[in-house]
Amino acid sequence: GAGVSQTPSNKVTEKGKYVELRCDPISGHTALYWYRQSLGQGPEFLIYFQGTGAADDSGLPNDRFFAVRPEGSVSTLKIQRTERGDSAVYLCASSPQGQSTQYFGPGTRLTVL
Amino acid sequence: AQSVTQLGSHVSVSEGALVLLRCNYSSSVPPYLFWYVQYPNQGLQLLLKYTSAATLVKGINGFEAEFKKSETSFHLTKPSAHMSDAAEYFCAVSVPPMNYGGSQGNLIFGKGTKLSVKP
Numbered sequence: 289g290a291g292v293s294q295t296p297s298n299k300v301t302e303k304g305k306y307v308e309l310r311c312d313p314i315s316g317h318t319a320l321y322w323y324r325q326s327l328g329q330g331p332e333f334l335i336y337f338q339g340t341g342a343a344d345d346s347g348l349p350n351d352r353f354f355a356v357r358p359e360g361s362v363s364t365l366k367i368q369r370t371e372r373g374d375s376a377v378y379l380c381a382s383s384p385q386g387q388s389t390q391y392f393g394p395g396t397r398l399t400v401l
Numbered sequence: 402a403q404s405v406t407q408l409g410s411h412v413s414v415s416e417g418a419l420v421l422l423r424c425n426y427s428s429s430v431p432p433y434l435f436w437y438v439q440y441p442n443q444g445l446q447l448l449l450k451y452t453s454a455a456t457l458v459k460g461i462n463g464f465e466a467e468f469k470k471s472e473t474s475f476h477l478t479k480p481s482a483h484m485s486d487a488a489e490y491f492c493a494v495s496v497p498p499m500n501y502g503g504s505q506g507n508l509i510f511g512k513g514t515k516l517s518v519k520p
Contacts (some may be wrong), residue, residue: 321508323510328410328512330493330512331445331491332508332510333507336506336507347507379445381445384503388450389435389447390508391447392444392445392446393444394444394447395444
């Protein structure tokens with residue numbers, strides 16, 4: 289079946305601009321996660337959704353970052369007033385209800401010039 | 402708080418040799434532990450996971466890991482390396498969130514170990 293998909297695969301933007309990154313989880317998966325992976329580092333947790341609600345947003349670095357999942361499926365990560373330090377690969381993962389395994393998408397590489 | 406330490410950012414082995422990638426964790430509650438592999442320009446793929454059942458866990462592609470509580474370790478091994486094993490490997494720990502129950506906590510990753518396999 290189809291895995292987790294993320295669009296776009298690459299995004300180049302200018303400092304100060306607004307960007308949206310999209311994640312389509314595996315159909316039927318109730319949990320959805322966003323991570324950020326900087327060069328040479330492991331992924332860092334940003335936010336976790338259980339259904340439509342954010343169960344844990346403690347990883348969001350500041351109020352420029354926001355994520356939604358209005359219908360409990362697709363999620364959008366929104367970054368306002370982008371900074372060069374936001375450049376990274378943004379990963380999305382999903383998992384079925386009650387299971388610990390997270391299935392990752394290929395990521396969106398964000399470059400802020 | 403939970404944390405993961407992977408010893409060695411780069412490991413190089415010869416084809417056919419033993420692969421040993423080290424992972425130590427810190428957790429105040431019984432953890433779930435995972436190994437993921439990331440091939441160049443691809444997403445993370447689960448190799449294996451420990452969720453409080455058998456301490457020796459077998460995964461895909463001939464990899465296995467042993468949970469040792471006394472050593473707070475979860476090292477990844479493979480008896481004989483193959484060229485196709487060259488990739489970056491990440492160890493991760495999770496602790497379920499209390500309010501939702503189930504096993505759906507976020508993952509905390511180590512910095513990764515890049516495995517090179519020489520012919």
